[in-house]
Amino acid sequence: MRHNLKRPIMTKVHNFSAGPAILPQEAIDEAIEGIRNFKGMGMSVVEISHRTPEWESTMAEAEALVRELLGVSDEYAVLFLQGGASTQFCMVPFNLMPENGKAAYLKTGTWASNAVKEAGFFGNVDVVASSEDKNFSYIPKNYTIPTDAAYFHITTNNTIFGTQMHSIPDSPVPLVADMSSDIFSKPVDVNKFSLIYAGAQKNMGPAGATLVIVKKSILGKTGRKIPTMMDYNVHIKGESMFNTPPVFAIYLSYLTLKWVKKMGGVAAMEKRNQEKGAVLYAEIDRNSLFQGTTAMEDRSLMNPTFIMTKPELEKDFLKFAEERHIVGIKGHRSVGGFRTSTYNALPLESVQFLVDTMKEFEQKHA
């Protein structure tokens, strides 16, 4: 739901989209101002050279915000790249897997499976555990990470299946994480990881930018030939401007992170997301028409998924919700039912409105 609108919109829309997703209204308002006239330059942020001091200082502030919000030390480089997490699926093995080497992967969903497949182009992949046996409805536990793997790759939140890793394993080898759908949603101990990456388009900003946080000491060790644009060291040396960066996507990410900081940082986001999750999951469990699709202890606070106890009502509920301007809740075809993404920028009021709508629908069909 939109509050304190500076812009007129026709209807109050409750945006539960899985990504691209709802962003903070004030970040969007500030982005519009930057498109109009960036820092009083009389030009749009999309029309200026990325080598101007005005842009370079924004890039530097964006990096500083990432470092501050997540507590990233100087041992790590912070990069803003292009190509999404899908490009990281190949950049990770390009940079970290030796020729004829081995990497370990935890297979927890569609994106994790894509990462596994991509790593297979580069060397041997040891899938240490998978939840594919139960349609990725849980996070595997009690697996052993091989000590001879170049790295161990996890996906901390599974957007499609609605599961989330609520604890991070101790890894005897460098830990690599795709955090596309839960970065900045809660505190994270970056020091447990050697590499973290995330497409921006959930909690961080619009589509078109990819965040990479990488421990510099793990790079340059594989002996592998790396195409220039796939080489993290090239982007570290170029300070994310080896080539022209995706200016607007970084700008709106920066404004979104400024909002996260203003709201109290990632600890405040976690509290906010826990509140939303508590309200929504309580209704999923209480309402006779709905049921969750995942193991209780692995429920995602980003993408709650649920189906209906009477599947024949799914189309009706979708229509019922859409008439109330609840959008983006149709579940991915791999799960069916509903996926109601509750990223940082989604207010509790939208979740409450969804819950009220679920109650109303239940009464109608009692």
Add this chain to the structure above:
Amino acid sequence: MRHNLKRPIMTKVHNFSAGPAILPQEAIDEAIEGIRNFKGMGMSVVEISHRTPEWESTMAEAEALVRELLGVSDEYAVLFLQGGASTQFCMVPFNLMPENGKAAYLKTGTWASNAVKEAGFFGNVDVVASSEDKNFSYIPKNYTIPTDAAYFHITTNNTIFGTQMHSIPDSPVPLVADMSSDIFSKPVDVNKFSLIYAGAQKNMGPAGATLVIVKKSILGKTGRKIPTMMDYNVHIKGESMFNTPPVFAIYLSYLTLKWVKKMGGVAAMEKRNQEKGAVLYAEIDRNSLFQGTTAMEDRSLMNPTFIMTKPELEKDFLKFAEERHIVGIKGHRSVGGFRTSTYNALPLESVQFLVDTMKEFEQKHA
């Protein structure tokens, strides 16, 4: 210079930036409206799923505009990707150069040299001609393209050095062109090419999108293993949405191309760019304080470059121009002097204002 401003700006800025660069005011105004409320959805264009019909129709219209403006037949795929031309430097050999194969390159500047270097990771590179002997101040002619090369790669406009290919060679092998800095600035016979690519951030839109036009029949022939995101066929199959596309960069590119069409298409752009070039180059040649840096017949209509006959005056002229809100004219360090980019969206009035400023400076220093 800004005309008919819907937005208030403090000063009239004449934006000669080399890229990111000036964009049409009405495209920017429409982009702001889309960020505010896209197609009346009550959400920003950056907040909606890329799988909504509203976005999918914009993607389809963007592709249709590219096809219409450049006359692209169904033999070719039109793709909107990420990563800039620098990523294409490796995607081209990944997709077109066989293992242990050979490709031919024309070396006409910094970016062409980077493309040559990158191709060297993949196989043998035959540099058929180079203008490096005279600091890339001309376009080589009378070279022979080897018939056993997998493809021949050219850079149609050299942003840094201010040269442009005013005729396209007949090639006995598939012709590949980096058109980053002159695409949509004039008509082009796409049928002469097997692959055209361009970073958006000159004539097409903001940074963050890359256009690829590729003849489908040349793909899938190398036997080379290609990482998923580097494979043109993956993006063709996914209709540029194999993964989340850079929504805003594509949107503003689409709006810019709509403006090109409304203004009369690429033929009208060529006329407009020729007028600007004639005015500016005439002054460079007339004014006793300035001189061009390139061969007359290879002068770029996108990035006129010039130096001063009294180099000690360069700093003064830069300051003199900047005081008059002429921005982005400092030459690249490889050439020195000035580079005054005159892309499609730059009005003739800005060029006239620059010329008047050059005249005024000459009088002051007579």
